Amino acid sequence: MIEPVISFRHFSFQYRAQKRPTLHEINLDIMPGERVLIAGPSGSGKSTLGSCINGLIPFSFPGEIQGSLTVDGVDAPTAGIFALSAHVGTVLQDPDGQFIGLTVGEDIAFALENECVAQDEMKETVGRVASLVGIGSHLELAPHELSGGQKQRVSLAGVMVDQVKVLLFDEPLANLDPATGKQAIELIDEIQRRTDTTVVIIEHRLEDVLWRSVDRIVLMNEGRIVADMRPDELLSTDLLRRHGIREPLYLSALRYAGADIRPQMRPAQADTLVIGEDEKQMIGAWMRAAGPGREAEERPVLLEVSHIGFGYTPERKILNDVSFAIREGEMVSIVGQNGAGKSTLSKLICGFETPDEGSMRFAGEDMADWSIRERAAHIGYVMQNPNQMISKTMIFDEVTLGIRGRGYSEAEIRERVEETLKICGLYPFRNWPISALSFGQKKRVTIASVLVMGPKMIILDEPTAGQDYRHYTEIMEFLRGLNEQGVTVVMITHDMHLMLEYTPRALVFSGGAMIADKSAAEVLCDPELVCRAALKETSLFHLASRCGIEPPEALVQRFIDTDREVRAHGG
Amino acid sequence: MAAKTVLNYLPRKSVVHALTGTTKLAFFLLFTFAGMLTYDTRVLLGLLVVSLLAFRVSRIKVSEVRFMLVFMLIFLLLNNFFVFVFNPNQGTEIYGTRHVLLPLPGRFAVTAEELFYLFNITLKYFVALPVAMLFISATDPSEFAASLNSIGVSYRVGYSVAIALRYIPDIQRDYHNISQAQQARGVELGRKEPLMKRLRNAVNILLPLILSSLARIDVISNAMELRGFGKKKKRTWYTKKPFGRNDYLALLLGVLLLAASIAITFADGNRFYNPFM
Numbered sequence: 088m089i090e091p092v093i094s095f096r097h098f099s100f101q102y103r104a105q106k107r108p109t110l111h112e113i114n115l116d117i118m119p120g121e122r123v124l125i126a127g128p129s130g131s132g133k134s135t136l137g138s139c140i141n142g143l144i145p146f147s148f149p150g151e152i153q154g155s156l157t158v159d160g161v162d163a164p165t166a167g168i169f170a171l172s173a174h175v176g177t178v179l180q181d182p183d184g185q186f187i188g189l190t191v192g193e194d195i196a197f198a199l200e201n202e203c204v205a206q207d208e209m210k211e212t213v214g215r216v217a218s219l220v221g222i223g224s225h226l227e228l229a230p231h232e233l234s235g236g237q238k239q240r241v242s243l244a245g246v247m248v249d250q251v252k253v254l255l256f257d258e259p260l261a262n263l264d265p266a267t268g269k270q271a272i273e274l275i276d277e278i279q280r281r282t283d284t285t286v287v288i289i290e291h292r293l294e295d296v297l298w299r300s301v302d303r304i305v306l307m308n309e310g311r312i313v314a315d316m317r318p319d320e321l322l323s324t325d326l327l328r329r330h331g332i333r334e335p336l337y338l339s340a341l342r343y344a345g346a347d348i349r350p351q352m353r354p355a356q357a358d359t360l361v362i363g364e365d366e367k368q369m370i371g372a373w374m375r376a377a378g379p380g381r382e383a384e385e386r387p388v389l390l391e392v393s394h395i396g397f398g399y400t401p402e403r404k405i406l407n408d409v410s411f412a413i414r415e416g417e418m419v420s421i422v423g424q425n426g427a428g429k430s431t432l433s434k435l436i437c438g439f440e441t442p443d444e445g446s447m448r449f450a451g452e453d454m455a456d457w458s459i460r461e462r463a464a465h466i467g468y469v470m471q472n473p474n475q476m477i478s479k480t481m482i483f484d485e486v487t488l489g490i491r492g493r494g495y496s497e498a499e500i501r502e503r504v505e506e507t508l509k510i511c512g513l514y515p516f517r518n519w520p521i522s523a524l525s526f527g528q529k530k531r532v533t534i535a536s537v538l539v540m541g542p543k544m545i546i547l548d549e550p551t552a553g554q555d556y557r558h559y560t561e562i563m564e565f566l567r568g569l570n571e572q573g574v575t576v577v578m579i580t581h582d583m584h585l586m587l588e589y590t591p592r593a594l595v596f597s598g599g600a601m602i603a604d605k606s607a608a609e610v611l612c613d614p615e616l617v618c619r620a621a622l623k624e625t626s627l628f629h630l631a632s633r634c635g636i637e638p639p640e641a642l643v644q645r646f647i648d649t650d651r652e653v654r655a656h657g658g
Numbered sequence: 659m660a661a662k663t664v665l666n667y668l669p670r671k672s673v674v675h676a677l678t679g680t681t682k683l684a685f686f687l688l689f690t691f692a693g694m695l696t697y698d699t700r701v702l703l704g705l706l707v708v709s710l711l712a713f714r715v716s717r718i719k720v721s722e723v724r725f726m727l728v729f730m731l732i733f734l735l736l737n738n739f740f741v742f743v744f745n746p747n748q749g750t751e752i753y754g755t756r757h758v759l760l761p762l763p764g765r766f767a768v769t770a771e772e773l774f775y776l777f778n779i780t781l782k783y784f785v786a787l788p789v790a791m792l793f794i795s796a797t798d799p800s801e802f803a804a805s806l807n808s809i810g811v812s813y814r815v816g817y818s819v820a821i822a823l824r825y826i827p828d829i830q831r832d833y834h835n836i837s838q839a840q841q842a843r844g845v846e847l848g849r850k851e852p853l854m855k856r857l858r859n860a861v862n863i864l865l866p867l868i869l870s871s872l873a874r875i876d877v878i879s880n881a882m883e884l885r886g887f888g889k890k891k892k893r894t895w896y897t898k899k900p901f902g903r904n905d906y907l908a909l910l911l912g913v914l915l916l917a918a919s920i921a922i923t924f925a926d927g928n929r930f931y932n933p934f935m
């Protein structure tokens with residue numbers, strides 16, 4: 088009989104600082120060579136489960152363990168992090184943060200150095216593993232010369248030098264652009280096939296992981312395993328929706344059309360999905376039932392960018408001849424791969440950098456002579472990581488910071504801050520310390536702290552990065568609410584769902600140029616554009632072509648509208 | 659990118675860069691020792707020439723280390739000023755003569771001896787500075803750790819220093835981003851602001867910077883432990899270079915300079931070269 092490589096038995100864990108256990112009664116066997124996806128919303132305990140497997144628990148995060156956990160024949164709770172590292176290789180979610188060496192080669196060698204391997208042998212192993220993950224020709228490069236995907240390859244190579252039995256991926260897609268995320272999943276798939284290791288992926292972005300097949304999905308919620316099934320079976324249930332995990336969009340669309348998802352339809356992957364005549368007809372009927380599209384009225388132009396060019400050095404242009412206009416009350420996303428110039432564009436708009444050529448106008452006025460501070464009164468900028476923006480300990484003080492010294496009286500300041508806190512749903516918390524807030528609430532505080540200056544437009548950098556479906560929805564619905572109150576919202580994002588569901592219009596950047604300015608649905612149904620900008624086609628596009636819907640954007644649009652309605656009615 | 663460099667590794671192809679970390683560390687120590695022992699102007703001038711030559715062959719430009727240079731010069735000026743204020747007659751006590759150049763009231767008369775003494779102190783700084791900057795700018799942080807380890811410092815300590823050096827650019831970038839976002843909220847750090855206000859505003863940037871740096875440290879230390887850092891008493895080094903001919907030459911030069919410095923300085927039983935008698 089084959090022994091499981093990972094075996095949890097009546098396993099519970101409670102962090103030392105917590106009042107209640109984070110994991111309850113876990114019973115789980117993972118067989119050698121299996122690929123298992125552990126899914127669940129934030130706080131479900133899925134990352135804690137991963138930390139138990141690699142030994143971070145209890146050695147770096149102490150706490151109380153009950154029950155047993157065996158990993159590759161080792162008793163994990165007592166073995167120690169070093170003993171386990173010979174059996175389990177962990178790829179953490181942040182490819183930047185875990186880059187230890189100064190070059191690719193050195194980073195891959197790190198585990199070998201700690202094992203006192205001789206230098207010749209080390210170089211040979213590094214060379215071999217590096218070519219296995221396709222990074223063999225880059226051994227001399229420094230981290231900042233690598234793309235996000237390449238860094239992840241380095242991380243993978245770095246744990247594979249140990250000949251581990253288990254590869255553990257902790258949210259491998261969190262920091263990657265869509266196309267790179269797709270490649271990462273392909274790479275994991277290929278490595279698993281070639282080395283026959285056991286692969287455990289912890290991720291809440293289900294549809295993206297299912298780009299390549301997994302054997303099982305373990306669904307977690309509130310510290311317990313709520314489902315442990317084959318993907319086809321799980322996707323035929325309503326468990327995902329009930330536990331705050333987004334199911335693949337093509338399945339949602341089929342359900343909206345009234346179809347029933349059964350395991351026999353092989354719903355786990357868009358290209359293996361069996362769509363019968365019945366389903367095609369249902370989709371057709373659903374499409375015909377669409378109400379008339381709403382024509383948006385032409386609002387006046389708020390921000391006009393014309394022929395902007397910029398580079399830190401004259402030889403290397405980061406942005407080249409970029410022109411677009413954003414109208415009052417719009418909600419727009421800016422997409423494209425890392426290094427395409429998106430962040431630089433926002434820096435130019437906010438005045439952190441000065442463009443080399445071109446001009447910008449705000450509500451008809453030339454912005455050239457506006458200082459950073461003057462711009463901030465019209466255009467608010469919200470950084471990706473709220474912890475990098477928050478500099479006070481109390482919510483009220485943090486929000487007040489931006490309007491101090493702008494000539495308001497104390498009473499006016501108070502009134503404005505309170506009003507902003509109300510808009511942001513933070514008024515009840517106004518006297519709370521910021522440290523007591525969740526990530527999503529902190530995000531609101533940072534948004535409130537720029538809104539207080541009364542900007543007509545806000546620019547947000549990756550507003551939902553790293554958030555699960557529930558928190559994502561919470562943040563985005565809040566932004567939509569602001570937008571409905573008249574604030575123009577511009578978002579820089581890698582999240583294709585966000586772009587599709589919340590922003591009618593997308594600006595697509597690639598290599599410092601703007602290569603498209605059209606509806607989000609159109610962008611994601613244009614394979615050539617998707618490829619150039621390192622985006623990812625929506626699975627709805629495939630569904631549309633397989634059901635013969637022309638143009639495919641129509642189905643995408645219908646989906647977005649239905650989804651909106653369902654959400655508005657609390658469905 | 660936009661973030662200015664304070665002090666970090668500047669990779670380049672040069673004779674100095676090609677030396678092993680251990681050689682550079684040993685040479686740095688020998689050389690600094692040679693400079694510290696002596697107040698003999700002739701020896702200091704000789705060492706200065708070697709120091710400047712080493713800087714020259716490293717192909718590191720002065721503009722790249724300007725921040726550190728300016729910082730050191732300010733420090734040096736302050737130092738000289740205080741040496742003078744605390745004892746304006748130190749020069750006379752050392753050299754045994756008194757040539758008053760500028761008769762200021764009280765004991766603050768400026769003498770040629772005092773100026774010569776201060777000149778020697780300044781010279782010592784200029785001897786040590788280029789070599790010290792070179793040691794940091796031309797040594798790969800990992801090799802730096804390896805070199806500390808090779809002279810008996812625990813590799814954990816060595817590696818912590820290396821990681822700290824390696825994160826300087828990242829933290830500078832964080833600082834830059836955070837300060838931009840704060841400026842947009844009216845936190846001015848410009849030269850127009852009064853000093854106290856600038857300091858208070860700097861705190862607004864420091865808090866998020868410290869928090870995000872702590873988060874960074876957390877991630878990296880977990881990543882290091884997961885890959886077995888600290889498992890054994892010893893470790894090997896991927897980047898460690900074999901000792902070459904130049905390494906032996908550099909070490910020999912270091913030893914000779916130290917020996918020469920000691921020999922010349924103490925030949926007459928006095929650490930000072932005295933042009934006044």
